[in-house]
Amino acid sequence: MTSDFKHYLKENRNTINQRLIDILACFDQDRELTRAMQHSLMAGGKRLRPILSMAAARACHADPRMALPVGCAIEMVHTYSLIHDDLPAMDDDDLRRGRLTCHKKFSEPVALLAGDALLTHAFHVLAEPAPVFHMAPNSHIRLELISKLSKASGADGMVQGQMLDMLSYQGNDSDLLSHLKQIHALKTGKMIIVSVETGALSVGADPEQVEKLVVYADKIGLAFQVVDDILNVEGDPDVMGKAAGSDEMNDKMTFPAVIGLDESKKYARQLINEAIDAIALFDDDAWPLRSIAGYIIDRNR
């Protein structure tokens, strides 16, 4: 990773974290509900999704801060999905990013409600970005952002992906790979796409730009998941904050399990190349998007 990109990530993470703190500052800080929301939202996530929104805005030659409201809203929706996914009724995880999951730190009902509250407030942030955000898209665009985000995260997107992930696969072995791709397209892919797409829409990008950015996001989203599966097989548990091999133990369908480890690595590399090709016509303002693509394949957690 170049020092420029390291600096870029750090600076943007700081900006995003500060806005997320400001968003939660509107709630009574002494309440358990607020503390549970804070615990999960400020758990040291990579902030990949809001960084993608801001990088897409920059690639379109606009002020990336215009994409901060939607980036933060997406991070809140992402966090709620992790809280609910970790619940005993779902994956029943005790640790997330090396910290206690929300229901372990607080309790099951509190975690359920903290997730509900984060999801609900994400839409409030888009409906009313002031006074947390100094700049924001106009109300017409914000309504479009709400439409895109609710679709990507709902019953035809992320939530349905979680449903499919839970069900055991009943089809033929030959369809296993496409089934796996479909789960990821819904469970994580649509949220990655919407991060890039709404970042561009926030700054009034033209449809041709948005189309190319969506292809880029589609590719890196899938690559991200393939790399996740690879790291789960051979990653360092101290760096990752969870045990390597835990997917295998949980009998999860993964790319290494379906196509093998070497093929998975080749596939991830191919997807990243396709992603970079998709945005070939963007000028040097797209360098963060290109660096993010490289980071996804080279990361170790």
Add this chain to the structure above:
Amino acid sequence: MTSDFKHYLKENRNTINQRLIDILACFDQDRELTRAMQHSLMAGGKRLRPILSMAAARACHADPRMALPVGCAIEMVHTYSLIHDDLPAMDDDDLRRGRLTCHKKFSEPVALLAGDALLTHAFHVLAEPAPVFHMAPNSHIRLELISKLSKASGADGMVQGQMLDMLSYQGNDSDLLSHLKQIHALKTGKMIIVSVETGALSVGADPEQVEKLVVYADKIGLAFQVVDDILNVEGDPDVMGKAAGSDEMNDKMTFPAVIGLDESKKYARQLINEAIDAIALFDDDAWPLRSIAGYIIDRNR
């Protein structure tokens, strides 16, 4: 109940139910997630909240169908809250309106996700009411509706009410009544208020009208909860669809438990009178709002 009002309720319920069916029709009907959403959304609820939205629009001399999008969105948010509230981690209820609760009919993870999906899609309906709704407020008003609904149902509204309802009360006996009122104001009151308020905002009501309607809604919302508690003590379980006395068994804080049954009845009557007084200046187009106030106190389930 007059036959005019009976007819009014029936006709509006039919309209609302048809729009709710149309909203879910956009999802693959064979999927378990869709069926779980349908199971709870079409479980024969009274549709009090969307009826209030439409009645408020009518009181302002406007076409009540303009309030249907927000009314349906509110009903979806209300339904998600019931699904999550019934989960084993929360109230652990097997029956709701005489039918199996969502997690009993399907499973706990499916119920969790169906609730998440209904909440998420409620905001999508407001962001993009077409093609389900033939008429809808303009985009500027719809953004305001999203802002109001997300606030009323979130961490400073319904979700915080559910938190308080879960915690055992630690204060003095003399503050018990105000604590009980605060729980209800948050858990159910804000959603009743926002139903009436957004119904009026949907048709561009002026601030003075909205202010009076909010007072009306505040009063009937609390009265509704007092009557709920009374019915739980002396209601007919066959009519109510759940066992009478179940609150007492669950050691719940209720108005009859805190101020006695007779005082509770007097209090409910007083609140209804105050609600009707608050809208005294509205003309005969407010008759459904007045009838709803009467219905709340005279209902048997």
